[in-house]
Amino acid sequence: MNNPIPPRAKKIPHTLEIHNHVRIDDYFWLNDRENPEVIDYLNQENAYYKAMTAHTESFQKDLFAEMKSRIKEDDSSVPYFYNGYYYITRFEAGKDYPIYARKKGSLEAAEELLFDCNEMAKGHSYFQMSGLSVSEDNQWISFGIDTVSRRQYVIQIKNLVTGEILPYKIENTTAGGTWSADGMYLFYCRKDDKTLRADTIYRHEIGTDPSQDVKVYYEKDDTFDVSVYKSKSKKYIMITSESTLTSEYQYVLASEPTAPFTVFQKRTRELEYSVSHYGNHFYIVTNKDGATNFKLMKTEEGKTEKEYWVDVLPHREEVLLEGIDIFKDFLVVSERSEGLNKIRIMRWDGSVDYYLPFTSETYMAYTTTNLDFDTTILRYAYQSLTTPASVIDFDMITQERIVLKEQEVLGGKFDKNNYIEERIWATARDGVQVPISLVYHKNCKKDGTNPLLQYAYGSYGVNIEPYFSTTRLSLLDRGFIYAIAHIRGGEDLGRKWYEDGKMLKKMNTFTDFIDCSRFLIEEKYTSPVHLYAEGGSAGGLLMGAVINMNPELYYGVIAQVPFVDVVTTMLDDTIPLTTGEYDEWGNPNEKEYYDYMLAYSPYDNVKAQNYPNLYISTGLHDSQVQYWEPAKWLAKLRDLKTDTNFLFLDTNMDAGHGGASGRFEALKEVAKEFAFLFDLEKIKS
The missing domain is CATH 2.130.10.120 (Prolyl oligopeptidase, N-terminal domain)
Structure with missing residues (x-):
């Protein structure tokens, strides 16, 4: 049976000129969701994707059922107490949306229904x-x-x-x-x-x-x-x-x-500064006085100008101060050092100062809902790549821990001892050490034959934490290694890690990812015919950049709502979020930034070469990355690429940047991505 012919977007040359430089955008016309031809083209691409993956539809359904079966459907959050009431979010079996409720004074009290989102979503x-x-x-x-x-x-x-x-x-x-x-x-x-x-x-x-x-x-x-x-x-x-x-x-x-x-x-x-209040003082987390990794200061009410601020916790070169939680008797400090979360507990009177003990090689820990001032109990959460998420109440005086809830993994097959997590360090081309968090089944051997999915984001100082995922088990149990590359542009190793991956240093983000890929290949975790990459939004920009630069390293790539038409978008200040992004990417109205962005912009750098297999997803109503960016990118790739690999655009005609709503509908999108990977690996079930 012959495969369907892929759609070809028509070319209507559109001239874009600035700084005496001319770009011709053949697919600029796709920037009009009111144009019936645009909608028709997106529907054609959806139909092509569906036809080309029809043989995986049954597997997608099986994957969806498998991932859903691990989730406790009749689940509820750990209640938190606020202003006389316990607040609870719960889910009921077979329903997609949360139910919000509260109980007065006691968990044994009658439930007061606040909202049933299942009814409201109808x-x-x-x-x-x-x-x-x-x-x-x-x-x-x-x-x-x-x-x-x-x-x-x-x-x-x-x-x-x-x-x-x-x-x-x-x-x-x-x-x-x-x-x-x-x-x-x-x-x-x-x-x-x-x-x-x-x-x-x-x-x-x-x-x-x-x-x-x-x-x-x-x-x-x-x-x-x-x-x-x-x-x-x-x-x-x-x-x-x-x-x-x-x-x-x-x-x-x-x-x-x-x-x-x-x-x-x-x-x-x-x-930069943020403000908390306690007693007669304001507490300020700030980068004042060149505190790149931030420090904690305080000032009296009524004396809030910076000349009155005094140090509480000084700046430290190797420790990023991420935030604070204030209690009547304690100050809790959230820090990050060597790429890992640390929670520090200090008495205001100086008599106590210690860190919560975490022993895993790679993990994430963070304070959660702590609304009460007059308590000695700190609530925090903990998880790792092999350890399901837990919510814990910690008595800051006795140092006793009570695990209030650990995420249940249903189905009876999950045993954390079947999986190995580790953190390794790749050497980037400029000598910088880049951490990689890995998780895989204990049966994996480092012989270069393992399929490996490498994920990263690398922008806005956002850290991709080594979190636990029940859906990821569907990859691990089929032999995949999952790797998170903590590349520059995030804040994993402090504020400088972010500064070195933005503006006129943005190229470090892309080369870090590529150098991590090469390291994983050299160490025989995988090989180019089994290496896959994934990223979304600004991480989709990352995907577009690395496959222009080194397409030979990857067999397949998933780009979710990818920000790929960087220069054109950043020159259009009517598009949501553009002007607020100038301090992240630079303002291309200035020639220095225009030239630099043009050097890596995925859409502008598509060329006649072989590309990996590509699955690209977007949402018609996306307010963060407009649908036309991935649509234009795919059209240009289809016109110029010299291979016969898969090239799919999957547009959700009802959703935006976050994809489908509802906790189970979103799993269908994950099933599509996994089926794409498994099909390339010839994994049938």
């Missing part, structure tokens, strides 16, 4: 609830709903006494709301209609028409986003304005919500 192909916020008097709860997947949430308010949802809606928000102390006012953030930049803070008075809401603050600088939150002490409402490199906070007493906000410390280019 009639919607996509549904996401976010930003639940309860007023201090326990009378109101605000919540955000997105039914399009563009992260434009509609806020509504429910009366928790009567059960009534107020009849008005607040459109185009970030979902979250922050209540005044008296519960009469809700502060929230609106987005720009076109760019989707979070730019304005409003104050809503309960029971009034949202059209009358008061604009509290508008952020004029289009490289900044704004947000609003309440301090853990409940004393202050804080507005944050942040760009990649600069912060500014404003505050007002939660008991005086109609008073004007006061600037904490006016923005200073490249001064």
Whole structure:
């Protein structure tokens, strides 16, 4: 039987010129989701992908069933206590969406249903609830709903006494709301209609028409986003304005919500800080005074300018300060050193200072929901590549641990002792040591024949932690090794690790990934005919760059919602998120950055050469990476590549950047990706 002929997007040359340099974009026309020809082309690509993978459909269903069978369907979160109530999120068997509930005073109390998202999602192909916020008097709860997947949430308010949802809606928000102390006012953030930049803070008075809401603050600088939150002490409402490199906070007493906000410390280019409140002081995590890895400072209320800040924890060259949790008697510090999380516990009086003991070679640990000031109990989570996630209550005085919940892996087949996790270090071409976290079945032999999936992200200072995954077991049990390359552009080895993988050093991100691949091949974990790579969003840019540079290293590549048309996107300040990205990628309106970005932009560097097998996914409504980037990239690849390898574009016509909603629908997308890999490895079941 003959394979179907792949679609070919028509070419309509479009001239793009800046800095006396001309680019011709033959597929610029795909940048119009209202054009029926664009939708027709995407549907043709979907039909081609479906036809070419029809022989794997049964296997995809089996994989979906296998992955779903490991998940406890009737599951619930560990309850947390806040302001007189225990809050619980639970799932029921056979249902895709969470149920939010609470119990007053005791876990034995009757359950009060807050929201059943399964009922609310009916009639919607996509549904996401976010930003639940309860007023201090326990009378109101605000919540955000997105039914399009563009992260434009509609806020509504429910009366928790009567059960009534107020009849008005607040459109185009970030979902979250922050209540005044008296519960009469809700502060929230609106987005720009076109760019989707979070730019304005409003104050809503309960029971009034949202059209009358008061604009509290508008952020004029289009490289900044704004947000609003309440301090853990409940004393202050804080507005944050942040760009990649600069912060500014404003505050007002939660008991005086109609008073004007006061600037904490006016923005200073490249001064970053975040603010917590306790007692009569503000505590500030900041890079002030050249503290690249951040330090902790404090200042008195009423003296918030930086000249009043004094050191609490000084800067350390080898330790990244990631955040703090404040308690009545203890300060808990989240740090990262040598690429691993550390949790440090200190008494305010200086009598106690110790670290939680973690012994695994590679793991992740982090503090979770700690809303209560007056407690000696710290709640944190722990997991590793072979250890399911646990939620733990730790008594900071007695140092006793209580495991409240460990993620269950159903099916009766999982035994962590069947898997090996390790951390190895690859030497990059400039001599830098790059950590790689690995997990594989104990039966794997280092003889170069193992299929290996190498994953990375490498942007925005985001760390890809060595987390546990039940879905990943479907790879490991079929002989795959899974590798996370902790490349520059993340913050795994401190702030400098991030700085060395952005702007005019962005190329380090790509060469690190390639050098990790070569190391894995040299050490016989795998070989080029069994090496696969995966990345999404900015990690999709990574995929596009490395296959232009060294396509011969990879047999197959998965690129999820890939950011591949870097130069054109960064020159278009009407596209969501563009202006806020200038401190990450550079501003191509400046020739130096234009030339540098042009040197690695995946779309601009597609050329006539062999490429690996490619599975590319996107969402029509994606607000982060517009669908036309992967569509254009695939069209150009299909026109220029010189091989006969697979090239698939799979567009979800209902979803956005995060893919399908619902915990089980998302597994179908994972099953597609795994089936693509298994098909290339000739693994049939």
